[in-house]
Amino acid sequence: MKLNRKLRMGMIGGGRGAFIGAVHRMAARLDGEIDLVAGCFSSDAEKSRLSGEDLFLNPARVYASYEEMAKKEAALPADQRIDFVSVVTRNNTHFAVSKAFLEAGFHVVCDKPLCFTLKEGLKLREVVRKTGKVFALTHNYTGYPMVKEARDWVRTGKLGKLLKVVVEYPQGYAITALEAATISKIANWRMDPSISGVSNCMGDIGTHAHNLARYVTGLEVTEICADLGTFIPGRLLDDDGNCLVHFTQGVKGILYASQISSGEENNLNIRVFGTKGSLQWFQENPNELIFKKADAPQQVHRRGNSYHCDAAKGAMRTPFAHPEGFIEAFANIYRGAAVAMADQIAGRKAPKEGYDFPTVEDGIAGMAFIEAAVKSGKAGAKWVKFPKV
Numbered sequence: 001m002k003l004n005r006k007l008r009m010g011m012i013g014g015g016r017g018a019f020i021g022a023v024h025r026m027a028a029r030l031d032g033e034i035d036l037v038a039g040c041f042s043s044d045a046e047k048s049r050l051s052g053e054d055l056f057l058n059p060a061r062v063y064a065s066y067e068e069m070a071k072k073e074a075a076l077p078a079d080q081r082i083d084f085v086s087v088v089t090r091n092n093t094h095f096a097v098s099k100a101f102l103e104a105g106f107h108v109v110c111d112k113p114l115c116f117t118l119k120e121g122l123k124l125r126e127v128v129r130k131t132g133k134v135f136a137l138t139h140n141y142t143g144y145p146m147v148k149e150a151r152d153w154v155r156t157g158k159l160g161k162l163l164k165v166v167v168e169y170p171q172g173y174a175i176t177a178l179e180a181a182t183i184s185k186i187a188n189w190r191m192d193p194s195i196s197g198v199s200n201c202m203g204d205i206g207t208h209a210h211n212l213a214r215y216v217t218g219l220e221v222t223e224i225c226a227d228l229g230t231f232i233p234g235r236l237l238d239d240d241g242n243c244l245v246h247f248t249q250g251v252k253g254i255l256y257a258s259q260i261s262s263g264e265e266n267n268l269n270i271r272v273f274g275t276k277g278s279l280q281w282f283q284e285n286p287n288e289l290i291f292k293k294a295d296a297p298q299q300v301h302r303r304g305n306s307y308h309c310d311a312a313k314g315a316m317r318t319p320f321a322h323p324e325g326f327i328e329a330f331a332n333i334y335r336g337a338a339v340a341m342a343d344q345i346a347g348r349k350a351p352k353e354g355y356d357f358p359t360v361e362d363g364i365a366g367m368a369f370i371e372a373a374v375k376s377g378k379a380g381a382k383w384v385k386f387p388k389v
Contacts, residue, residue: 001033001335003342008037010073010082010106012066012097013089015041015051020111021088024138025055027330028086033338037061038082040069066097070104084109084134084341091203092195095120098135102127107134107341109334113207113370114363116197121360121367122389128360134344136337137358139211139366141268143332145303145315145324146289148356150216150272150279152309153291160276165217165245165253169209169268170261174239177232191235198374200237202228205268206257206373207366211358212270213255214365216281219247221369223385224255228377231260243373287323311356333357364389 001007009028014021021041028034038061041051045064052062063069073081084107087097095115098108114137115121128135141147153159189195190204197203214220223246228238240260245253258264268283277293291299303312304320315332318324336357343350368387376384 001338001342002348003033003346006032007034007083007338007341008081009034010069010085011036011039011041012069012085012087012101013041013093014039014086015047016054018088023327023330024086024088024109024111024334026327027140028334030327030331031335031338034334038063038069038073040064040066066100070100070106073106074104082106083345084337087111090189090195091197092116095124098124099127102131102133102135105131105133107337107344109136109138109337110363111138112211112358112363113197113203113366114360115367118364118367118371118387118389121364125360125364134337134340135360136333136340137360137363137366138330138333139208139215139358139362140326140330140333141208141212141283142215142358143315143329143336144281144283144286145308145312146281146286146301147212147216148315149289149301149303149308149312150270150281151218152311153279153289154217154272154274158276158291159272159274159278162217162219162249162251162272162274164273165213165219165247165251166271166273167209167213167253167255167269169205169257170264171205171259171266172262172264174232174259175262191237193236196237197370198237199228199370200235201239201257201259202226202241202373203370205259206241206243206255207369208268209255209257209270210369211362211366212268213245213247213253214362215358216270216279217247217251217272219249219251220365221253221372221386222246222248223383224369224372224376225381225383226373226376227381228373238374238377241373241377243376286325286329 040063042048085101087110190200225244228241240258243255245255271280280290287303289301340355372384372386
């Protein structure tokens with residue numbers, strides 16, 4: 001990170017009982033370069049206070065609202081105030097919270113999706129540009145070493161000219177909601193359009209599939225034909241989706257995301273087909289990347305070895321044969337953002353090649369994907385061009 005101290009982190013959301021908040025805290029601390037020193041962990045002031053106790057924070061740095069936190073942290077001496085805030089709240093609050101801290105002079109790491117709507121996302125991008133602060137979006141699957149290796153294969157021409165991309169994100173947890181006794185447990189806030197936005201399944205996990213395809217291939221989606229479905233009775237948003245996709249450079253694709261695929265756990269995977277060969281990577285077996293050719297046996301590349309590209313090696317923490325996974329991938333997003341923050345704090349210029357973490361631009365692309373998919377689905381699976389953003 002090249003800074004003579006740790007970065008000081010604050011957190012908005014992620015209090016008692018929140019899964020993703022704990023993930024972010026573990027990831028941020030993994031490399032020993034970031035300390036959590038402040039937070040507003042819930043919109044309920046008492047829950048925020050108790051969460052601060054759980055985390056052994058100074059009570060004076062545990063706040064009742066994010067507005068109070070942004071104001072009071074900005075008023076602290078430079079050697080005490082937070083350097084950045086991690087936003088792990090629900091979708092409909094991302095814009096307001098991120099905007100408040102950016103304008104108060106802080107860097108931001110935000111959970112996906114970027115905002116509640118594409119319109120909000122475009123406004124937030126202007127705030128990021130105006131303030132010049134680091135903004136990272138935790139599309140964590142791009143943090144896996146073998147995903148970085150896959151991207152390098154595409155960039156260096158190992159696959160030849162790209163022809164087709166197939167990306168899938170099947171889960172099966174929601175199928176249990178068909179049983180009356182479990183409906184209330186499954187019908188969480190992601191099913192509420194006033195909180196989640198215009199989509200549940202595509203907004204929650206379809207965006208990860210879309211982001212993974214963009215990251216690995218470097219291609220952008222130009223138009224989409226989406227068939228979105230709602231299989232669980234009483235739901236207002238989609239829980240399954242099947243999309244035909246057109247990418248730049250004439251590449252064709254398929255994107256499938258589902259929460260009702262019985263027996264699936266978290267099976268995000270990508271296959272990229274080119275004129276010289278193809279690759280495939282599965283999130284449930286993340287330490288392997290497979291290369292296939294028409295006239296040769298398949299090759300299995302495993303993380304931790306010397307034959308990988310520099311980006312993949314830089315994302316590895318353990319020797320070969322020692323597996324890495326979800327938390328480490330999340331940590332690579334935090335580490336990449338921390339490097340960018342440290343460079344700003346130390347007055348260093350950004351490297352010519354930039355930084356390797358998802359930004360507000362990736363978030364904008366994700367919001368465009370969500371809204372285009374929903375628009376196509378409502379039109380009866382008609383082709384919809386992506387908005388120019």
